[in-house]
Amino acid sequence: MIPEDIIYAFGGSLKNYSKDRTIFNEGERADFYFQIKTGHVKMFNMTEEGKEFVQGYFENDNSFGEPPLFGAFKYPATALTLEISEIYVLPKASFLKLLKTHPDIHLKFTKLICKRMVYKAKIAREVSIYPPEHRILTLLHHLKGSTERDRTFEVPLTRQQISELTGLRVETVIRAIKKLEKSKALSIIDRKVFI
Template sequence: MIPENLLLDYSATLENKGASEIIISEKSRADFYFQIKTGEIKMFNLNEQGKEFVQGIFYDGESFGEPPLFGDFKYPASAVAVKPTQLFKLSKTNLFKLLTNNPEINLKFTKALAKRLYYKATILKEISVHPPEHRILALIDFLKRKDGSDKLFQVELTCQQIADLTGQRVETVIRAIKQLEIDGEIKLINRKVFR
């Protein structure tokens, strides 16, 4: 999102995180901007029964956990490295200086946050109103638009990740994917989902 050289110019540090290492704890104070160089980060909440609800999965070049920096509230979710990850960590103060001094980056940053808000609003509607098949297609279509590809799109998520992102059980996702294949909405090739 923000060019790496610019992050370093504003005193960002590059940190290595191991798989399953917590980056952000829910309800902790937001003092840093995080951007992934390589790896994968999952933001999630746990309910009282210990069931995980995934707020988002982030990959190379993406940032995560920014809204509390601007809203001056605590993190509403936790973030964990899914696999070994390198990420940039920049203080909130230096992030604001960077954005103030680089209006073109500020605009790109704002657009990226707006897309993320759109995704959240879309998924929330899907979870509250629609059947499992519709929820899954909405998620896949969002990912395909994000990828920007017109050709057959391969979904890189596991059934567990799809379940976590759509608020469903894995068994429900598996049944829904089979139904979507029967209906011709998706293709299954070597156990991978395509649309």
């Protein structure tokens, strides 16, 4: 998202994180901008029953946890590495200065945050009122995006990840995907889901 040379020019650094390392916890003050060079991170909340509800998965070149940098609120979720990861870290004040200096990058963040807000609104509606099949299709169509509407799209998520993103049990996701395949709403080829 932000070119490496610009991150360094504003005082950023590249840090190495081991697998299963917490980057920040839900409720902590947001003091840094994070962008993945290599690796995989998930942001999640824990329910009272001890179940994870995943807010999102982030990979190479993705940033995560930005909204609190724009407001006076704390991280709404915990971020954890899923594999060894290299992550750019930039102090909040430097990040905000960078955005003022580079309006093109600022506009990219505005678009990114708007896209994430639309996703959150869709998922909140799905979780509260729709059956599993509908929740899953909404997630998959969101991932596919409007630009891919006419092409077949391979879903880059496991059944477990779909479960975590929709708040459903894995067994429910497996049954719902089979039901969606029977109704021809999606295809399964070599255990991979296509829509």
